[in-house]
Amino acid sequence: MTDFFKGIPAIRYEGPDSGTDFAFRHYSPDEVVAGRRMEDHLRFSIAYWHSFAWPGGDPFGGQTFERPWFGDTMALARLKADVAFEMFEILGVPYYCFHDADVRPEGGSFAENTARLNEITDYFAEKMQATGKKLLWGTANLFSHRRFMAGAATNPDPEAFAFSAATIKTCMDATMKLGGENYVLWGGREGYETLLNTDMGRERAQAGRMLQMVVDYKHKIGFKGAILIEPKPQEPTKHQYDYDVATVYGLLKDFGLEGEVRMNIEQGHAILAGHSFEHELAVARELGIFGSIDMNRNDYQSGWDTDQFPNNVPEMMLAYYEVLRAGGFTTGGTNFDAKLRRQSLDPADLILAHVGAMDACAAGLKAAARMLEDGKLEAARAERYAGWDGPRGKALLASDLSAIAAMVEKEGINPEPRSGRQERLENLVNRYL
Ligand code: XUL
Ligand code: CO
Numbered sequence: 271m272t273d274f275f276k277g278i279p280a281i282r283y284e285g286p287d288s289g290t291d292f293a294f295r296h297y298s299p300d301e302v303v304a305g306r307r308m309e310d311h312l313r314f315s316i317a318y319w320h321s322f323a324w325p326g327g328d329p330f331g332g333q334t335f336e337r338p339w340f341g342d343t344m345a346l347a348r349l350k351a352d353v354a355f356e357m358f359e360i361l362g363v364p365y366y367c368f369h370d371a372d373v374r375p376e377g378g379s380f381a382e383n384t385a386r387l388n389e390i391t392d393y394f395a396e397k398m399q400a401t402g403k404k405l406l407w408g409t410a411n412l413f414s415h416r417r418f419m420a421g422a423a424t425n426p427d428p429e430a431f432a433f434s435a436a437t438i439k440t441c442m443d444a445t446m447k448l449g450g451e452n453y454v455l456w457g458g459r460e461g462y463e464t465l466l467n468t469d470m471g472r473e474r475a476q477a478g479r480m481l482q483m484v485v486d487y488k489h490k491i492g493f494k495g496a497i498l499i500e501p502k503p504q505e506p507t508k509h510q511y512d513y514d515v516a517t518v519y520g521l522l523k524d525f526g527l528e529g530e531v532r533m534n535i536e537q538g539h540a541i542l543a544g545h546s547f548e549h550e551l552a553v554a555r556e557l558g559i560f561g562s563i564d565m566n567r568n569d570y571q572s573g574w575d576t577d578q579f580p581n582n583v584p585e586m587m588l589a590y591y592e593v594l595r596a597g598g599f600t601t602g603g604t605n606f607d608a609k610l611r612r613q614s615l616d617p618a619d620l621i622l623a624h625v626g627a628m629d630a631c632a633a634g635l636k637a638a639a640r641m642l643e644d645g646k647l648e649a650a651r652a653e654r655y656a657g658w659d660g661p662r663g664k665a666l667l668a669s670d671l672s673a674i675a676a677m678v679e680k681e682g683i684n685p686e687p688r689s690g691r692q693e694r695l696e697n698l699v700n701r702y703l
Contacts, residue, residue, distance in 0.1 A: 274338065274353045275617050280360050281625055291622055297632035299362065304594060304639035312631055313603030315365035315406040316358060317564075318372040320577065320609035321620060322350050327612070334612045342375035347390050355397045361624050365404050367454070367605050370441050371411035380433060384440045391444045398448065406452060406603045407498065407534075407562070408445030410437045413458030413506060421459045423480035424473035424511065431476060438484060446493045451601045452562060453493065454534050455484065456500040461507030477511055478525035485530045496601045498534040498561045501550070503543040505575050514543040515553040522559070532561030536607055537589070538568035538575050547585065551592035562602025563593070565631065579608040579627045584703060586634030587641070594635075594642050604631055641702040650695060654688075 283301075284293035299309035326334035333340075339350035351373070358366060373394075374386035398404065412422035412434050420426055422434035438455075445453050460477055462468040481499075488497055499522075503513045512518050515533055522528040533554045540550040554560040565586075569576040580586060593599065606627055610619055641647055657663050666674065677683070 272338075272349065272352050272356060275356055275360055275621065278360060278618060278621055281362060281621070292625070294625065294629055294632070296629045296636065303636055304598075304643065306598065308632060308635065309364065311598060311635060312628075313365060313406070313599050314361075314363045314628055314631070315367050315603050315605040316354070316361070316363050316624070317605055317607045318354060318366060318368035319411075320607065321357065322354050323372040324609050326610070326615075331612075335610075335615060344375065344386060344389060347374050347386075348393055351390065351393055351397060355401055355403065357620070357624075358403045359401060360621060361628070363624070363628075364402075365406035365451075365603055365605070367405070367407045367409070369409050369411035370437065370444070371414055376415065380436055383437070387440055387444055391448060395448060405445065405448045405450040406605055407454045407495070408441055408448070408450045409454040409456065410434075410441040412437065418459050421461070421473065422457070423477045424457075424460045425476075426469075431480070435480060435483060438480075439487060442484070442487060442491070442493065445495070446491055450495055451603075452495045452498050452534070453484075453488070454498045454500055454562075455481070456502065456534075457510055457512050458502075458506050460512065461504070461510035463508050474511055474521070478521060478527075481521075481527055481531065482525055485527055496561055497531045498602075499531055500534040500536060500539070500564065501543070502536070502539040502575075505542065514540070514545060515550050515557070515559070519553075519557050519559060528557075528559065532559045532602075534562045534564060534602070534605075535560075536564035536566065537580065538566050538577055538607075539564075541568040541570065542573075542575060546588075548588040548592050551589060551596070555592060555596040560593075560596040560602075562599065563589070563604055564607035565589075565604045565627065566606065566608040577607060577609050578611070579606065579623045581626055581630050583630050583633045583637070584700070586630055587637040587703065588699075590631070590635045590638040591641060594638055637702045641699065644702070646698055647695065650691065650698075654690075 279292050281292055281294060283298040286295045288295055297308060299307065301308050303311060325332065325340065339346045339353060354366065370383065370387050374390045377383040377386055412418050417430060417433060423431060425431055442453055457477065484497060499512055499518050501512045501514050501518050502510055504510055511521065515535065518533065519528065522531055535550045535554060537547040540547045551560065565580050567578045567580045567582060569578065606624060608627065610623055
């Protein structure tokens with residue numbers, strides 16, 4: 271045991287009337303919601319990078335957090351792992367996620383990086399065995415080190431492509447070794463700063479080829495998890511090729527991968543793309559590529575990726591409504607890709623940020639389940655489209671313009687507008703909160 275979280279109790283469900291900050295008011299892992307235990311529905315996961323690697327910097331200032339494991343030795347990497355697994359236990363969170371660079375110090379070469387990653391992930395394996403904690407997904411950080419400044423797969427330098435491919439391989443191996451349920455690709459540098467120096471067609475083709483190699487390698491090693499892409503429109507680049515779910519779907523189609531790759535959708539990235547979270551989730555559901563979520567909250571004014579802990583239950587309800595409509599998570603889960611504000615220095619802040627986020631997710635899930643079970647919203651939507659279920663609707667889609675024109679003329683068809691009832695439905699939705 272480390273003493274980092276000294277004095278902080280294991281967090282338990284105490285119900286809405288609990289008198290302490292260190293308790294769940296809504297998240298009750300064994301409670302059944304929509305036919306499934308809440309823990310199995312939500313599949314919470316902690317993001318190693320934000321909680322244990324991020325120093326609290328912003329564009330105007332550096333480190334604000336002082337953590338006993340900050341530094342670049344393997345001994346400190348182990349201490350970081352000790353504290354991480356203690357936090358997973360305190361919170362009762364079943365999963366975690368990591369990038370290679372979060373968990374091991376940067377080495378002087380690819381071989382040294384690989385050796386360090388293997389050493390620390392062996393240590394993770396022991397801890398997972400001892401605690402029952404699981405890996406939701408692994409990923410490679412192909413954006414922080416300066417070698418990736420012009421991209422990973424999309425780099426103009428083939429050697430950078432090679433280094434990236436090799437790093438992805440080792441991270442997929444580590445994910446497989448730890449029984450990871452997904453492997454994530456987020457292309458932070460896969461885009462451009464200026465079109466003046468960019469061959470967009472070439473870069474897009476390189477990105478597609480790398481993706482095919484990832485899928486081939488998954489099958490080669492027999493990795494049973496899902497390959498997930500995490501769309502984001504910009505930041506750090508001016509424009510990223512994985513802009514949003516619809517854009518990524520176009521890429522997948524182009525490279526023959528639409529049956530192989532699914533989406534990891536992040537709230538903050540949806541907002542940056544000018545969408546709502548539920549829009550991105552609905553697009554993925556309709557296209558059959560929904561996978562997992564990175565749960566957080568973006569500030570609606572700031573224009574950058576603020577990665578705050580989620581707390582807006584009315585919005586989260588609409589997100590989980592889409593997750594439930596997609597059939598719920600299979601390999602995916604709710605990963606808190608969220609970081610403290612840089613003044614939140616205390617170990618208790620880190621715990622309570624997750625407690626509040628987990629509770630807000632649980633409240634959102636429960637409201638979404640009530641809404642779906644009640645069926646009034648579904649009925650209103652079905653009624654709006656009922657015409658398409660009748661013989662005319664079906665025949666129309668099989669017809670052609672001249673036949674339709676003749677029919678409209680002969681029958682004197684002249685559509686009568688009907689109310690979309692938006693406010694009425696908005697009122698209905700609020701009743702489930
Ligand atoms: C960046 C982001 C990443 C990915 C994993 O905005 O969301 O942390 O989730 O690389
Ligand atoms: Co993310």
